[in-house]
Amino acid sequence: MKLGRLNHIGVATPSIEESIAYYRDVMGATKIREPFDLEEQGVKVCFVDTPGDPTESGPSFGTQIELIEPLSDASPIAGFLAKNPAGGQHHLCYEVEDIEEARSWFEEKGKRILGPTRIGAHGTPIFFLHPKDMMGQLTEIMETPKETTHWSN
Amino acid sequence: MKLGRLNHIGVATPSIEESIAYYRDVMGATKIREPFDLEEQGVKVCFVDTPGDPTESGPSFGTQIELIEPLSDASPIAGFLAKNPAGGQHHLCYEVEDIEEARSWFEEKGKRILGPTRIGAHGTPIFFLHPKDMMGQLTEIMETPKETTHWSN
Numbered sequence: 001m002k003l004g005r006l007n008h009i010g011v012a013t014p015s016i017e018e019s020i021a022y023y024r025d026v027m028g029a030t031k032i033r034e035p036f037d038l039e040e041q042g043v044k045v046c047f048v049d050t051p052g053d054p055t056e057s058g059p060s061f062g063t064q065i066e067l068i069e070p071l072s073d074a075s076p077i078a079g080f081l082a083k084n085p086a087g088g089q090h091h092l093c094y095e096v097e098d099i100e101e102a103r104s105w106f107e108e109k110g111k112r113i114l115g116p117t118r119i120g121a122h123g124t125p126i127f128f129l130h131p132k133d134m135m136g137q138l139t140e141i142m143e144t145p146k147e148t149t150h151w152s153n
Numbered sequence: 154m155k156l157g158r159l160n161h162i163g164v165a166t167p168s169i170e171e172s173i174a175y176y177r178d179v180m181g182a183t184k185i186r187e188p189f190d191l192e193e194q195g196v197k198v199c200f201v202d203t204p205g206d207p208t209e210s211g212p213s214f215g216t217q218i219e220l221i222e223p224l225s226d227a228s229p230i231a232g233f234l235a236k237n238p239a240g241g242q243h244h245l246c247y248e249v250e251d252i253e254e255a256r257s258w259f260e261e262k263g264k265r266i267l268g269p270t271r272i273g274a275h276g277t278p279i280f281f282l283h284p285k286d287m288m289g290q291l292t293e294i295m296e297t298p299k300e301t302t303h304w305s306n
Contacts, residue, residue, distance in 0.1 A: 063216040088289030136241030
């Protein structure tokens with residue numbers, strides 16, 4: 001398997017509204033997308049774009065920040081926020097060309113995969129790997145979107 | 154202040170040697186740079202490149218992973234590793250065009266800056282901001298390198 005783009009950094013937050021104000025007013029972000037519910041995963045999500053290659057003037061391909069707010073106390077990130085009330089870095093997400101190939105790759109290496117492959121926030125298949133097998137990092141693997149139009153909407 | 158590139162994700166590790174093997178053999182990274190000591194900050198550092206814009210075939214401008222290993226028990230990351238023995242996500246680093254302007258910007262917003270502006274791992278001025286003022290994230294601000302040749306060496 002070949003390492004793909006670092007698609008996004010997952011950042012847990014007690015309030016996406018507050019985080020949006022923070023990224024806009026403190027960090028100077030200019031491209032913040034519409035928040036949406038990802039019911040299946042028990043979270044509300046919002047992507048903040050960061051600039052990509054400085055030599056490019058087209059659509060941004062910089063690593064995104066994925067803000068994640070729990071939809072309820074049963075959300076998988078409720079526990080993380082209980083330990084980190086202000087929020088914080090939650091996971092890293094790398095792209096791969098073929099999700100099934102990647103799944104087999106990590107299985108063969110004895111890495112614990114958390115649940116089935118499912119559709120993630122970018123509409124492509126994803127799975128998560130156990131942080132204890134990934135040098136302390138909760139790691140998401142996502143298939144690279146086949147079209148790039150999702151970046152410019 | 155305008156948000157710049159997400160230059161790198163700082164990842165603490167008990168062993169850069171072990172982390173290099175992990176990124177190469179498990180994550181499929183193909184561009185891992187030479188580790189070096191950053192004595193002033195009490196750490197050994199190694200950058201792992203991730204691919205940039207998929208439409209570009211030139212040098213990578215993807216967000217880097219900065220592996221950080223303590224040089225001694227007095228290292229500023231020794232405490233982090235005591236709490237997270239396997240290592241884990243430690244900080245985010247954003248670029249800005251002008252480090253002095255950025256410092257004033259955050260000062261005006263009442264954000265706690267940790268120590269003086271100094272030269273960071275990319276050879277440009279940097280400073281750190283307190284995670285409690287930055288929605289739980291230890292945040293590094295670095296001035297964008299004036300030349301891009303550092304990416305292709």
